Amino acid sequence: MAEITAQLVKTLRERTGAGMMECKSALTEAKGDLSEAEIVLRKRGIASATKKSSRTTKQGLIEPYTQADGQLAVLVEVNCESDFVARTEDFITLAKDMAYHIAEADPQFIKGTEAPAEHLKKALYEQNYKSDGQLTGSLTIDQHIKTKIAKLGENIAVTRFTRIHVVPHHGIAAVYIHPGGQLGTMVELTSQNAASAATEEFRGLAHDLAMHIAAADPQFISRADVDQPALDKERDIQRARALAEGKPEKVVDKMVEGRMAKYYEEVCLLEQPFVKENTLTIEQLLKSKFKGETITVARFVRYKVGDTAAEAGQSE
Numbered sequence: 159m160a161e162i163t164a165q166l167v168k169t170l171r172e173r174t175g176a177g178m179m180e181c182k183s184a185l186t187e188a189k190g191d192l193s194e195a196e197i198v199l200r201k202r203g204i205a206s207a208t209k210k211s212s213r214t215t216k217q218g219l220i221e222p223y224t225q226a227d228g229q230l231a232v233l234v235e236v237n238c239e240s241d242f243v244a245r246t247e248d249f250i251t252l253a254k255d256m257a258y259h260i261a262e263a264d265p266q267f268i269k270g271t272e273a274p275a276e277h278l279k280k281a282l283y284e285q286n287y288k289s290d291g292q293l294t295g296s297l298t299i300d301q302h303i304k305t306k307i308a309k310l311g312e313n314i315a316v317t318r319f320t321r322i323h324v325v326p327h328h329g330i331a332a333v334y335i336h337p338g339g340q341l342g343t344m345v346e347l348t349s350q351n352a353a354s355a356a357t358e359e360f361r362g363l364a365h366d367l368a369m370h371i372a373a374a375d376p377q378f379i380s381r382a383d384v385d386q387p388a389l390d391k392e393r394d395i396q397r398a399r400a401l402a403e404g405k406p407e408k409v410v411d412k413m414v415e416g417r418m419a420k421y422y423e424e425v426c427l428l429e430q431p432f433v434k435e436n437t438l439t440i441e442q443l444l445k446s447k448f449k450g451e452t453i454t455v456a457r458f459v460r461y462k463v464g465d466t467a468a469e470a471g472q473s474e
Contacts, residue, residue, distance in 0.1 A: 162186055170195055176204045197391075201398040216464040217244045218317070220342030222333040223257035228361060231331035232261045233344040234319035235461050239312040252306050252314070253339075259288045259299065260319050268316055282316060320344060320459045327352040329456065332364035334372050343371040345458040354448045363447055366434060371460050376427035379455050384426065392421050427455060 162185045170181040170192060176199050184202075188194035218237035225231070236253040238244050265282035267273040273281040283300040299316075307314050322331040322344060329348035336342070347364040349355045378384050396417040400410045423429045428441040438446070444453045 162190060166190065166192070170199075174199050174204070180204050197395060200395045202402065203399045216317075217241050218463050219244055219250065219253045219339040220335060220461045220463060221253035221257040221339070222335055222342060222344070223254075223261045224331065224333055225261070228330035228332065228364070229324045229326060230261055230322070231333055231344055232257045232319060232321045233333060233342050233459055233461055234260055235317040235463065236314065237317050237463070238310070238314050243310050243312050243314075246310065248306060248310060249314070252303070255287075255302075256299075256316055256319075259285070260321055262288045264321060265319075268318070282319070318461065322346050322457070324348070327355060329355055330361055330364045332361070332368045334365065334368035336372055340463045341372055341461070343368045343458065343460045345371060346456040348454045348456050349448065349451055351448070351451050354451055354453075359447070363444075363453070366432075367440070367455065367458075370430070370433045370440065371427065371458050373433045374427075374430050375460060376430055376458075377425040378427065379458070380426055380428045381422055384422070389418075393418065396421075427458065 162182060166185060167178060167181045170176070170185060171178060173192070174181070174196060176184070180199060180202070181195070184195040184198040184204075185192075187198050216237045217240055218235060221234050221236065223232040223234075234253070234257045236249075236256055238249060243249050260282065263282075263285050264280075265285055266277065266280040267282065269283045270278050270281040273284075278284050283298065283303075285299055287297050287299050287302045303314055303316070324331050324346055325348070328350065329346060331344060331346050333342065333344045345364060345368045347360070347367060349360065354360055393414055396414045397410060400413045400417075401407075405413060423431075428439065428444075430440055432438045432440055432443050435443070440455075444455075447453060
């Protein structure tokens, strides 16, 4: 069994918002496994479906790039070791350069080790560095980053990125960066009506959604997107919680379904109350705009610096 250290307890508290003694007890029951300890707390009704605080074990910036017409957008996370370096002009410029390069060069992977041999040039680190639209000779992104590492004296890495290229005239990609550059979101909003998609109202709606995603931290767009393992796990948690509360077996199923509705509200974007007008869900908000038209959230991403669940870079 892993040692139940003060740091382990602190990490679980940051993830769940539970008290110190509850966290220590859950970790002991889970034999030091953080993920299992979260489930233990949720079964006890102590932790909610969403984390109270994201993990911040790294430093760096979330940097966006958007074309003026909103048809192309990028979100990239660039990490370093200290907040001091993350605030330097060199590091800020590097993050902006990476976002611009990804928009221009359309990489599919971060490093060559992730890419099949025949697609090596689709790996970000293997590509020739683009700056202001120009190829900078034979200097690769990997070499460019290493020059910054040598200058700043810290390890620096591109952790993940997403590139969205919208079908022309039928939507927009909007980004939102929280002040300080530690949290960023990007959303693709589409409409079947090209005239609507070209309006300032549509652009404003997309921006509001990006800001909402930053605040509300949805995990899926709709109920249909929640994968079966996640549903099974959540139902198991809610059933165990209801039984632990001493509820009769005959009412447990109804309680579970009621709590699943709350779960969907927490994790599904369309069911969340809109942060600027909480009497409306996001689904109701979309239906209230451009009457008679279908406005759709095609996809979204939400990055927070230091999130240890960071995924590999992806491109669309």
